[in-house]
Amino acid sequence: MRARPVIAVIDVGKTNKKLFLFDQDYNIVYEQSARFLETVDEDGDVCENIESLRLSVFDSLRRVFAKKEFCIKAINFSAYGASFVYLDEEGTPLAPLYNYLKVYPKKLSEKFYAAYGGEEAFSLRTASPVLGSLNSGLQLYRLKHEKPDVFQKTKYALHLPQYLSYLISGKACSDITSIGCHTALWDFVDNGYHEWVRKEGIDAKLAPLAAYDEVSKAAFPGNNYLVGVGLHDSSAALIPYLVNFHEPFILISTGTWCITLNPFNNSPLTADELKQDCLAYLQYQGSPVKASRLFAGREHEEGIKRIAEHFNTDAIKYRSVDFDPEIVAALQKKTANEKLPAIGEAVFERRDLSAFSSYEKAYHQLMLDIVAQQVASTNLVLKGSPVKRLFVDGGFGKNKIYMNLLALAYPNLEVYAASMAQATALGAALAVHKSWNKKPVPNTLITLQYFSAPQDAIV
Template structure:
């Protein structure tokens, strides 16, 4: 019996670390998941356990290479962003993988922005809101000034996906999807590193940029598989949509954060967009993707608990609540479109947190109002990246794509667009495999990996 050709994908999240094997039809034929206990850095702040991660990669590869039914043709990686691994002359890490939520010193932050043009101007050029340690370039800047002895030991700073590539190949690379995502490193106006990177000597510690869809050979002799350079997970999740749809679209990726990604908006960020937490990602072909964000999934979770407690219900009852068109149209008809500052206020928090639950005759009405308030926010957030573009189609994936109230109300607000709930298994991992499709897969790119459900104002039908 001939072996099945597969690609191995490591999908490393903050909590779950997963390994998938995909066949040439992008069906999952093997998967495993692991969680590691975090360690702490020298300040006592929690951070990724790099040694556990390294051992897990090698142990997992040994396991799947022993499986007799599969022929591994390639390996690739996607991980969360804003995280550097600092390696020394011998290739071993010389510092912890600092947590991107680590507090950033205010004095050092002021020194940086005062030196390089001020927060507003700098943020526009780098498409990076001021986010402290989430701007990964600022982590290197901090080490240079706070820990000069450590800084001198750093040979290369590798974003996490490229560190995993390095473990297998022994080669050092930089990938545009990692450096182009709110890092403070990339100058979107000049399509090159921002001048501060060379002025501070940071450039010398960054590996050469390599195309995101390229592969390099593994370091182990006698192998016949290629190794992808790795991708930032948000950029990887967009690849299946870019591969399957060529008319302009927006992807609303919903979870704890609801992120509106517009790969067809190439205009520079405006001051208003930056104030509303917009930023730019870089897709794997090197083009900017304008994005806006809402903390809507988190708010939904908190407010559902409040509704359930008030009406003495179980929170589970809201997971599959059906849309009531009468309530939906009543809410939409009653909504007042207010003056210009309305959008600004709505973007900070939804109206629901301030609502008195005694005003609702039932938990069903209250829950519809909650979703309506969140969709009101979502409309404003998405329009920040939609305006001025030819987008007429919106895909929604993640948790809210399964919420019929959310999807139907979204169709009301975006009445001039086609609204689809999109679902696919492990979009980030699939995108990471698709990025190097031509290097391992003998079949044509698939066109059936995304399931769509269409929503209109009055009804919904499955395609």
């Protein structure tokens, strides 16, 4: 039997590390996952076990190369991006893979922003809210000032997706999707590294930028396959939408964080938008994507716990609650004179649950509060752009109340729940499509469900 041509994608999240094989029609034909214990850095802070990760990558590839029914034509990578691996001249890691949630020293942060224009002006130029270690460029600044011996020995600092690529290709490179995502490294005004990167000598530690679709020959044993440079996970997940849809759209990617992504809004960030948790990052082709964030998934989780406890029922009962426009209209009438809350303000946690006569009414109010926040957050990046379609993926895309309320809020947009298998890994595969796949990209990658506002509903 002839071996099936496939691309392998290694997708590294904070919890799960997965390998997928996609065929030429981008169906998943094989997958495996691994979880392993974290370790701690020299300060006792939890961090990724880089040696376990390295061995896991090699082990998973050996397994799939042993499967004679597949012929691996290419490999690419997607991973969370706000973490660096520091390599010496021999390609050996010099330090732990520090956690991007590691507390950043206050005095060092103050010194940095004082030297480079102040928090607001600097954040506007780099489209990077002040996020401490989540601004991965500041991790390099910290290394230079706190561990100058390690900094001196560092040949290259690679973001995690590019380190994974380096393991297989032996080629060190940087990628615009990792460099351009709240790292404080990229100047969105001058479209290049910010001046501080040169002044501090950080640019000497960053590998040359590679194009998203650049591939190299593999150094790791196996078939005659090509290796991609790797992508930041948020950017990778947007690729299937950019490939399949050419009319302007906006995507709300929902989970614990609900992130609104607008690839068709090129207006510079304002100070007010920055304060309301907006940022911009560079998508795989180098264009800026304006984004806003909302902690809506967490608010939903806390809200359903409160409701379940009050009504003495199971926390997952919300899954069987259908959208009821009459309940919505009655609740909207009751809250019509309420002051609009600030974005990110948890409204439902202050509500008196004894005011609701049923679980269903309380849950509808929770969703009304969440969607009101979502609309305010989404509007920050929607305004002034020619968007006609709104896609929602992730958990809230399966929530009929959320989707119907969103359709009510945006009667002039086409609102869709979108779903696909493993968007992040699929995006990484599509990025190098031309290098391994002679078939056209199928137009059935994404399943859409349309939601329209009832004509007699209150908006």
